[in-house]
Amino acid sequence: MSELVEFFLRSRNFILFVLLEVVCFYFIINTSNYWSATYFNTANRYAAQVLAWSNAANEYASLRQVNADLALENQRLNARLTQLLQSKPAAPAEYQADSAFADRFKFTVAKVVNNTTQFANNYITIDKGTDDGIRPGMGVISPTGVVGKVKVCNRHFSVITSILHSEFLVSSKLTKADEIGSAKWDGVDPHLMKLDAISRYKSVAKGDSVVTSEFNSTFPPGVLVGRVRTVGVQPNMTFHDITLDLATNFSNLSFVYVVENSLKAEQEQLEKQIETDK
Template sequence: MGELVDFFVRSRNFILFILLEVLCFYFIINTSNYWSATYFNTSNRYAARVLAWSNAANEYARLAQVNADLATENQRLNTQLTQLLQSKPLSPDEYKADSTFAGRFNFTVAKVVNNTTQFANNYITIDKGTNDGIRPGMGVISPTGVVGKVKVCNQHFSVITSILHSDFLVSSQLVKAKEIGSAKWDGGDPHLIKLNDIAISRDKPIAKGDSVVTSEFNSTFPPNVLVGRVRSVGIQPNQTFHDITLNLATNFSNLSFVYVVENRLKDQQEQLEKQVESEK
């Protein structure tokens, strides 16, 4: 307390000068219309700038929550869209799945906490585990396309085998040509992937820009989830299959939220198929 009193005593002349300056500005502003208007306009301009900076800072701080809310909303829309596409026929003569089959897919939103793209075998870690109903073998997608498949889980986290993995395959279909093949990463550019096993056919030419989606022939992903779009089309040396390169739909360099896909009928399907295989 004594040091504070000493400070005011030592600085009394300077403090008095500041108080007199403030008093002078007060009288000038209040006795002159010109300076009053100038002060009003200037103070409002700087106050508006400070308020704009404050609002921008608050909006930036809320981006994480906004992204989380959007991911949750996308989860709900994904569920409804998948069920609608499976249950509603496109024409009167088209096959219509029953309600149980159409609603077999369930989506759980999760946040990416670790992600690699620079290795031959890449993995992704998410913040959902067995406590949230996540199990190994479930498919994982992003708002833009296929991501991978759950490899291992504990109570609170799961590790995903990324589509950027040398052993990962996903059954895929060209939308326009209707041909089905396997999408597989070649270990190179993390933005590109190969579409294999598409036989050369003059009746079904492959066009650049054609979309490639997940096919009906897998129990991990819902059908029609985007895998990528055709970047280039060539011919393999054996002259039998196309050499097709796709631009991946998912950008793994800024992956934030994903959706874990549960196929509630997967165990029943695989159990029956294994039973048939064992009887051969």
């Protein structure tokens, strides 16, 4: 306490000067319309700037929640879109799928907690596991395209075999040519993928869309795999040499959707039974 008193005593002249300045400033503002208006406008301008900075900081801090909310909304829209597409395919017009088939795909949103792109065989870790209904073999997509397939799970986490894996194949279809092939990563560029088994006699152009085909039980049909980047033909080869720009950007992958096909086990069991009976 004595030190505080000594400080005020040592600084009494300066403190008196500051108090007199404040009093003078107060009288100037209150006795002059010009200075009163100037003070009011200046104070409002700085207050507005501080408020803008504060709002910007709050918006930035809430981006994580905004992204999570958007992921949940995309999950709902994905489920609805898939249901509509499966209930009424493009052809034939008289075909109508039953409700169990149309509703077979369910989506669970998950956050990416680890992701590699620099290896020949890459994996992704997400924050959902068996407690959330995740099981090995389920497909995984992003808001923009195919991501991979669940490999192993524990209660709270799952590891996904990325599409950027030397042994990962995706049954894919060129939308314009209506031709089925296999998309596979060549282990070089994480933004590019090869599309194999497309006949050289089919018309393929740069920019054509490639989506998941109907001939797999892991992914819903119509999920974007990529777009044609280059088209070539090797001498004496039957197929095009096609390179795709991947639809999913794995360098900034934040949220994914795990796809459950409720009829997958039933379908695979029946197909295995046919193979066994041969």
